[in-house]
Each structure stands twice: as structure tokens, then as C-alpha cells.
Amino acid sequence: MTAPLLEVRHLRVEFPTRRGTLLALDDISFDIAPGEVLGVVGESGAGKSLTGAAIIGLLEPPGRIAGGEILLEGQRIDNLPYEQMRAIRGRKIGAIFQDPLTSLNPLYTIGRQLTETILTHLPVSAEEARLRAVRLLQDTGIPAAEQRIDQYPHQFSGGMRQRVVIALALAAQPKLIVADEPTTALDVSIQAQIIALLKRLCKEQGAAVMLVTHDMGVIAETCDRVAVMYAGRIAEIGPVHYVIHAPAHPYTAGLMGSIPAMDGDRERLLQIDGAMPRLTAIPRGCAFNPRCPKATDRCRQERPELQAAGATRAACWWPADAPVAAASAMAAGASA
Amino acid sequence: MSTLVQVHDLAKTFDVSAPWLNRVVERKPRQFVHAVDGVSFSIERGRTLALVGESGCGKSTVARLLVGLYGPTRGRVEFDGQDTATLGDGAALRAVRRRMQMIFQDPYASLNPRWKVLDIVAEPLREHGLVAGEEAQRARVAELLQSVGLAAADVEKFPHQFSGGQRQRISIARALATQPEFLVCDEPTSALDVSVQAQVLNIMKGLQRQRGLTYLFISHNLAVVRHVSDEVGVMYLGRLVELAPKAELFAQPRHPYTRMLLDAIPDIHMTGRSRTPVQGEVPNPLNPPAGCAFHPRCPHANARCSAERPVLQTIGGIRIACHAVEEGRI
Amino acid sequence: MSNSSDSSSAGPAGAVAAVPVVAAAPGAWARFFDGDIWYSFRTSPVAIVAAVLAFICMFCALFAPWVSPHNPFDLASLDLSDASLPPAWEADGRAKYLLGTDDQGRDILSALMYGARISLLVGFAAVLLSVVVGVSLGLLSGFVGGKIDAFIMRVCDVMLSFPSILVALLIDGVGRALFPNAHEALAFSVLIIAISLTGWVPYARTVRGSTLVERNKEYVQAARVIGVSPGRIMLKHVLPNVLGPVMVLATIQVGQAILTEATLSFLGVGVPPTSPSLGTLIRVGNDFLFSGEWWITIFPGLMLVLIALSVNLLGDWLRDAVNPRLR
Numbered sequence: 001m002t003a004p005l006l007e008v009r010h011l012r013v014e015f016p017t018r019r020g021t022l023l024a025l026d027d028i029s030f031d032i033a034p035g036e037v038l039g040v041v042g043e044s045g046a047g048k049s050l051t052g053a054a055i056i057g058l059l060e061p062p063g064r065i066a067g068g069e070i071l072l073e074g075q076r077i078d079n080l081p082y083e084q085m086r087a088i089r090g091r092k093i094g095a096i097f098q099d100p101l102t103s104l105n106p107l108y109t110i111g112r113q114l115t116e117t118i119l120t121h122l123p124v125s126a127e128e129a130r131l132r133a134v135r136l137l138q139d140t141g142i143p144a145a146e147q148r149i150d151q152y153p154h155q156f157s158g159g160m161r162q163r164v165v166i167a168l169a170l171a172a173q174p175k176l177i178v179a180d181e182p183t184t185a186l187d188v189s190i191q192a193q194i195i196a197l198l199k200r201l202c203k204e205q206g207a208a209v210m211l212v213t214h215d216m217g218v219i220a221e222t223c224d225r226v227a228v229m230y231a232g233r234i235a236e237i238g239p240v241h242y243v244i245h246a247p248a249h250p251y252t253a254g255l256m257g258s259i260p261a262m263d264g265d266r267e268r269l270l271q272i273d274g275a276m277p278r279l280t281a282i283p284r285g286c287a288f289n290p291r292c293p294k295a296t297d298r299c300r301q302e303r304p305e306l307q308a309a310g311a312t313r314a315a316c317w318w319p320a321d322a323p324v325a326a327a328s329a330m331a332a333g334a335s336a
Numbered sequence: 337m338s339t340l341v342q343v344h345d346l347a348k349t350f351d352v353s354a355p356w357l358n359r360v361v362e363r364k365p366r367q368f369v370h371a372v373d374g375v376s377f378s379i380e381r382g383r384t385l386a387l388v389g390e391s392g393c394g395k396s397t398v399a400r401l402l403v404g405l406y407g408p409t410r411g412r413v414e415f416d417g418q419d420t421a422t423l424g425d426g427a428a429l430r431a432v433r434r435r436m437q438m439i440f441q442d443p444y445a446s447l448n449p450r451w452k453v454l455d456i457v458a459e460p461l462r463e464h465g466l467v468a469g470e471e472a473q474r475a476r477v478a479e480l481l482q483s484v485g486l487a488a489a490d491v492e493k494f495p496h497q498f499s500g501g502q503r504q505r506i507s508i509a510r511a512l513a514t515q516p517e518f519l520v521c522d523e524p525t526s527a528l529d530v531s532v533q534a535q536v537l538n539i540m541k542g543l544q545r546q547r548g549l550t551y552l553f554i555s556h557n558l559a560v561v562r563h564v565s566d567e568v569g570v571m572y573l574g575r576l577v578e579l580a581p582k583a584e585l586f587a588q589p590r591h592p593y594t595r596m597l598l599d600a601i602p603d604i605h606m607t608g609r610s611r612t613p614v615q616g617e618v619p620n621p622l623n624p625p626a627g628c629a630f631h632p633r634c635p636h637a638n639a640r641c642s643a644e645r646p647v648l649q650t651i652g653g654i655r656i657a658c659h660a661v662e663e664g665r666i
Numbered sequence: 667m668s669n670s671s672d673s674s675s676a677g678p679a680g681a682v683a684a685v686p687v688v689a690a691a692p693g694a695w696a697r698f699f700d701g702d703i704w705y706s707f708r709t710s711p712v713a714i715v716a717a718v719l720a721f722i723c724m725f726c727a728l729f730a731p732w733v734s735p736h737n738p739f740d741l742a743s744l745d746l747s748d749a750s751l752p753p754a755w756e757a758d759g760r761a762k763y764l765l766g767t768d769d770q771g772r773d774i775l776s777a778l779m780y781g782a783r784i785s786l787l788v789g790f791a792a793v794l795l796s797v798v799v800g801v802s803l804g805l806l807s808g809f810v811g812g813k814i815d816a817f818i819m820r821v822c823d824v825m826l827s828f829p830s831i832l833v834a835l836l837i838d839g840v841g842r843a844l845f846p847n848a849h850e851a852l853a854f855s856v857l858i859i860a861i862s863l864t865g866w867v868p869y870a871r872t873v874r875g876s877t878l879v880e881r882n883k884e885y886v887q888a889a890r891v892i893g894v895s896p897g898r899i900m901l902k903h904v905l906p907n908v909l910g911p912v913m914v915l916a917t918i919q920v921g922q923a924i925l926t927e928a929t930l931s932f933l934g935v936g937v938p939p940t941s942p943s944l945g946t947l948i949r950v951g952n953d954f955l956f957s958g959e960w961w962i963t964i965f966p967g968l969m970l971v972l973i974a975l976s977v978n979l980l981g982d983w984l985r986d987a988v989n990p991r992l993r
Contacts, residue, residue, distance in 0.1 A: 262586070
């Protein structure tokens, strides 16, 4: 077993507000192995973007890490001073955000932004940096890279810009890429191209990816493992095939069932009644218990830790014990 | 089955030229965007037609043309046999307005943040004078809210006190206030989480069954479209390229763009399948390609495709605009 | 995201219902005091001090006839032997005239209050008129667009290129020429119009910008689909949503309007001499400055500064409090 690239242990992120302190991430723990693609999926308010932000060290104040550790290659990065974190960002961790429009500085050419990143982190000359930049652009599929490298971001279309952002993230050859909804703002056909590109490039460079998104389809196509988040906690984590087709946690099962599928015809989509609790009103015990068809008293009192359940780990006292049967019972019509 | 809505050669062109002074000084030409360029379809009573396509294809513009938010540059819209352009400004127009309503995409912008839910949902009632008296209005609003799964007590609240899914339900309640027959839904669930989307879609399907509503459903999400529609129309750069019953379209997509779209969708139940790589991006609508708008990205394009624009015709039971299909090449 | 307990979301098929907690909707005052703006107010010492000061000034001004120790305009109560007395804490001062008297025996403190009354009256009236004119034109401009919009904006540009004092002087001068023996009310009206005529442009521009944004929002489109007339949409839907920045501007402009009026009165073309405002008092007192009777002009000046400062500080606080990005 190779040592994990990224270890997150019992991470807690809180937001002090005038109405009290809100716990946005509550005891999150997971690992990412080198070269692995981990998906982090959840609905609005589950805390997936916060997890990514905490790892990169870009939590917006007054949010702050209140507990736990984040280790990159065995070293703690959550308590580093600003300058040291800045050195790590870009060199060891690359970031891709949702909006390609605002990810690039509109006042500088993309060539300048690329070479600046390369020069900051790698000990190469300016000419070498430019050569690498051109090669990066070619790798990301931008035609006529040698000419386009001197253009400004507004001269590129949305999909092209996201490719530039990917090039920028990979420029200093980081070991880990944190991608926060990289394809949500793009058209469907471009999404497919960008996902394929991300997968290919990261594999070539041996970079691990933490892909944060709400789109289960993207996760299914790209990831090796996936973590499902709910109300600031991880509900289930495991290999992507099992989480999707044989989910152990009732929330995951409900989520998979409520996604309209391209195959099969259902009159009614499976729906989970109610909505994710707000940070100010997270229920005692298991956060999902008010909406869970299997909830018992124990669920209402004790918060479950992640425990093995079939091929995945689920934070549930009653994970589906026969995963395949449970999956087909709950998500009628979905293929296993 | 009678036809409720019929659209003939509908077109809408927007003038996006630079201001007059800039044009004179910089010698720029006038620029037009043909957001919708000759679209024809019909919707039967009680059925759902979905229009799908990527950004810039004109589906939202079609929705707005149908409800009268824009006037067509060309073509006509017929509602229940009546040409909407001939309705004038008076009672006839109001009567038609009562019978068709719209649901919008953004749950946060489609409700006036300063108005109470009561006033928001009662506005159509008051505007058309359907219910007189405050008490009666309040009762009717409570009834409407309950029909979409909200509580009667919610009438006193403000929109910011509700979640995205609940706001969308309020929008649906407002749209149903005048008991319309036809609902135009512009990406109603695109801004919602998956589980919330499921709730809203279930409500919409339930309402359709109960009240015999006719829907025009705009979306870019083919999986959602598959769930709600009876017929599907695929649009590209303002033109309708394929129009077929749902089962046919998903089982056997004919048009190369439809095939490309279906292939590109990441789907949770088809993990790890191989895909034919997709080429190119949607071209700039200011400068659409000549002939068939899709030909630069089409693996089956020939000389005719770059010169002649294909016409929407009925081939093999579906309507399709493609030279390759017409010539039997694919 | 919502604040409600999501209990009210059972599907129409009557699926699993959570505990129905129906919180009574809080009244408007309760909402206000619970809100972010009030919180921002009570945690900002500057805002509280400014508000207290402004309140005191306005209270004195409003209730001058009852609050002031003397009535400086009642000729019968004046005593020439009390003329030119320094403030009470000086050697020759008297406690009866706290801030001293002027050359006619009028109590400065009382004159301050009456003067502030006039100044505030003119200031508020001018701002009110500016707001009404500016917001209406801005709303019209943003909503209707096209040539009307272009015309109104060009008028704004022209108005902005004139210094406000000059415009006020011009209007006032014209007014006096037209109505040489003007009734007091007319003189006031001309003055108020003169000041507001230069102040409406920022409102028009701000409201126009906000209107352009709101006009494209879906709730406006929904109203159009329902069939609501454009006028009603403008007034009932758009207007409530564009008034926010107007409040901030108006607060700050009150200070400006008062200063403009003081300037005009100082120059002698403001309020009629029978109703002296703070500006008039400053001008009149100016003549005595060099003979050592400094209190006649300094105190009105200080009062003016106090009012303008407190109003400006309040306006600053308000602008930051309602700015969602700073919260």
C-alpha cells in the first residue's frame, strides 16, 4: 500500500457569526492516493466546496479551520503560514474553479499568466518556461497554440478558457489538482471534452484529482472513488461503481434514485422529502435522520461514524446489508 | 387529440449592433443575431413537448416568443386556432394570457423579493379580476400553495425565507392561479439540486395528469427531458434539427447533432463506455456557418451541407433537417 | 438558502411529512430589530453618536419655539441693555444667555435653534423634491429606454457640468427678478427648487442603473406574462427594489443641501432676512468678528458643522450597512 498523497483527518471548519458559531464541516476524514481521482459530491450546502477550499488554504474569512489536520505527503499544511502555503499552492496543489471567466486575469495574456506560474515554481529559464507553456496549451487541445499564447482571455470561448485554466493548474506539475465544479458553467458537449481532457492529462502527469461537483454523471465518468457529503459530513465513501449501483447509505440510495436516468422509464422519480438541514439546525445524531425511511431511536441520538458496509464505507447504523438487493428495491428501474 | 399550440416558421432577430456613433466612427456594420430562425412545431392538448439544445440555440427565445414577451420577426404563433398576433391589446389578449403561463429558470429572481407570497401568487387573480375580496383571494392562494405541496401559512412569508425548490413551487402556484391550459417552462429545474429537482418534476407531472395541462418544456438536460416529455425537439443555432417522439429520439437518434448530444451526456448508469470524441464548439451566433449550421462539426458533412440549408421534413415518421439522412447516407 | 423549517414540503401524494412547525411570520418592527442593519447600528459607536447628535439637533430645531430659552424674534422681549454679551462662561457673561447675545440683544442659543429649524426645513424639503424628481426620471429612463432614456441622461450630463452653487444662484436670481416683492413662502419655494434642481441627478443615475438590472429579472417578466401594465410593473415591482441606494444618497445629501442653503444665505441670496437660517446668522455675525465678538458667528458655524457632520456620518454608516458585500 503506497502512502496516501493527501490525508484529511477529522477536519472541522466553522464560521463565527453574530448568531453563534456555525459548524460547516464536521469531522471530515478521507485519503487520496497518488494518481487517484476522488469525487466529492453533494447538494448545495453540503460543504463540498468548503472542503476543497480548506485543502487549498483559501477559506474565506471569517471561516476558519477549527480542528483536525490536512497532510500532504505526510506534512501538515493546514497550519502553515501564508508564505509557505503560497509556495505549496501551484507547486504541489493546483486549483481549477467553476467560472473560467473569473479564473483568468483579464489584463494579462494567457502566455504571461502561464509563464509566471511556471517561473514561480520551477527552476527554469524564461525561454524554457515559454516553451513549456506552448506545449501545455497544445496538450490541452488549443489549436495554433504558438499564436494564441499571446492572446487575452476575452479572446477565447468558454470551453477554451477552461482548457487554459487546466493548463494553468498543471503548469507547475502539481501532485494534486482540486477541481471545484470545473464543467458546470459549460455546455454539455464541451463538458464531455473538458472531462476527458482532465482525465487524460492528470493520468499522464500522475496527478491525483479531487473533483468537487453536484453532477453525478460527471463523477461516474471520471472518478475512481467518490465521497458523498451531507450537511457537512461524509455520508458514504467508496469505489464509484459501488456507491452508484449498490449504495449502502439511505441518502446515497435516495440521491441515485432521484436522478433521471437515460435508460428505463419511471412515472415518478424517487424523491427524498424535505431538504438538507441548514447549518443552524442540524439534527442530533445522524444528520439525515428526519428524512430517512429507516431511522430509529439510535439514529436520532448517536451520530454514526464511517463504517464498512459492503464494498463502501457508510456513516449509517443500518447500512443496506444486502447492497445489491437494497439498491434495486429503492431505485426501481436503475440498472445494477 | 386536438392541437393547442401551433408555430409556423417562427423567427426572431435581435439587433446587437454597436451604438450609432460607434458604427459611424469605427465603420462597423450592423450586426444581427438570428436567435430563432424558422421554427415550426405543434403541441397536442395534454402533451409535453421538450425543446433541448445547448446555449445559444434559441430555445429560451422560442419560449418567450410563445408567451408574448417578444414579438416575432417572422412567422406566427397560433393558440387554440387563433393567431396571437391578431389579438390586439384588449380583452382578447387578456383572455389568451389567462390560458397560458410561464415558469422561469432562476428561483431566486422569479419572485419579487419585496412582496409577500400572498401578493405574488394573488397577482394574476387580481390582475384578471378572477377572485374578488381579500378573504377569497387568500383562500384561493392557500389552496394553490397546498396543491404544490406548501403550507397555507406560507402566504405571509417572503421569498428569501424559502429554499430554491420551494420558491420554484411558489412560481408554479403563481402560474396555475389563472387555471391555464398551457404552461411554458424555461429550464425550471436547472438551478435546483438533484433531489429537489425530483420533487419539482414529480409535482409537475402530477399536475399535468390531474388537470390535463399542456407543457412546453425547455431544458439542456436530456435525462430530465426524457423523464417529462412526450415529444422532443432538438435545436441548434436557432433551427430545429430533429423533432420526434421521445422513445424514437432516444432509441434511434438520426441527426448527427442529436447523436453527439446523447453521446456527450455523462450518465451514471453508463459508466466506462467508450465515446466518440466530440469536435468543436457552438459557433458564434453572429456569424453562423453557411448552409447547415452544424456542418463544421459534423462527421457526415459533404459539399451540399456547406452550401444548402436543410429543410425540416418528415422522414421515416420523424421530422428531421439533415441532408445526410435525406440522402440515406446515415 | 432558506430560513424556513422545510416541513412544508410534503409532496402532493402526501408522502412522509415532517413535524409541521408553522412559525408565525414576525411583524415588520420585529424583523427590523432582528435584522443586520440594526445589528450593524448598535455595534457601531460612530453611528450611534452621529444619530444621537443629529437627533438632538433636529429635536431642538423642530421644537424650537418650546425648547429655546428665549424667542429672538419677539421684538418686545429684547432688551438692548443685554446686547453683545459674551457666552456664560466668560467673564462678563450671564447664565441667562448661555451662548451670549448679538448686537440687538438676541440670545444666540435661541437664534441657533430657530436658525437650525429653517436650515433643516430647507434641507429636507430640497432633498425630498430631488428624490421625487430624480427617482421618477431614473425609473422612467431605465424602464422605457430608447430615446427617452438618452434624452434624460444627456440632461443629467448637462446638469452635472454646472457647479451647483452657480445654478442655485441663477435660479434664485431669476426668481427674485420675476417676483421682486415675493411673499415669504414663495421665496422659500424658489430657494428649495434652486437647491433641488442641482441635486436630483445622482438619484436619477443610480435608480436608472438599478432599474436596468431589475427590468431583466424574471419576476418582471413573470408580471408581463400575467399581463400587468408597464406602469404598474414600474411602480409596484421595480420601485421597491431600487429604493435602497436612494436612502443612503438622501441621507448624505441632506447635509449637502443644508450647506448649500447656508452658502446661499451667507451670500445673501438665500432665505429671506425675516427668517434667518444658520447661514444668515453666520453672515451677520461675520461683521462682528473683528470687533472681538466672536460668539455671534462661531456658534452658528459650529452648529452647521455639527448637523452636516452627523448627517454625513450617518449616511456613511448606512451605506456600509446596506452593502451586501461588506456584511
